[in-house]
């Protein structure tokens with residue numbers, strides 16, 4: 001396992017925005033790099049959340065399955081999370097996460113931050129991407145066909161990463177968080193969140209390792225940051 005709170009990332013968000021998602025690293029390798037992570041699957045079939053040794057595929061229509069060791073991850077970020085600080089928090093909305101991180105961690109606006117929130121959430125609105133309809137379809141188009149669901153009074157875990165503005169395109173600048181229910185039956189990319197008496201562990205990250213794909217599709221991608229497009233589909 002990697003050192004605590006180092007980020008390992010495979011590929012770039014911009015590559016995903018350009019539709020590069022035909023292959024990637026195996027689940028087994030991703031799991032060896034950390035105990036919590038986010039990402040997606042080949043052809044962007046759903047959302048990925050990894051937690052304590054298991055990679056979950058959060059599929060459209062809200063279904064969840066465990067991914068096998070040989071399945072491939074075309075984009076993912078993970079870390080061996082060890083909380084630097086743990087607090088009991090109240091979240092009125094998604095923006096509140098930013099404030100809690102700013103209040104509880106030393107200055108970290110230009111560092112990466114990772115966190116884990118557990119408890120019973122008053123409200124979660126989550127989406128799952130339905131997957132590419134043709135190879136190379138850009139992620140920005142898939143945002144229009146995503147499956148969105150809301151859950152009230154649901155117990156579970158949120159895994160989150162906050163990336164600095166300067167890294168928009170490498171990652172999702174700002175907050176990026178995925179949810180999975182305690183019974184592992186539903187989950188997705190979090191659009192809205194609220195709750196109280198939630199346990200939130202958080203840590204700063206100053207070491208980031210990015211592994212790039214070597215394929216033709218990656219090398220033919222333009223990789224130009226589309227700030228508005230990323231905010232629309234990943235915000």
Ligand SMILES: [Zn+2]
Nearest residue numbers: 047177178189
């Ligand atoms: Zn996501």
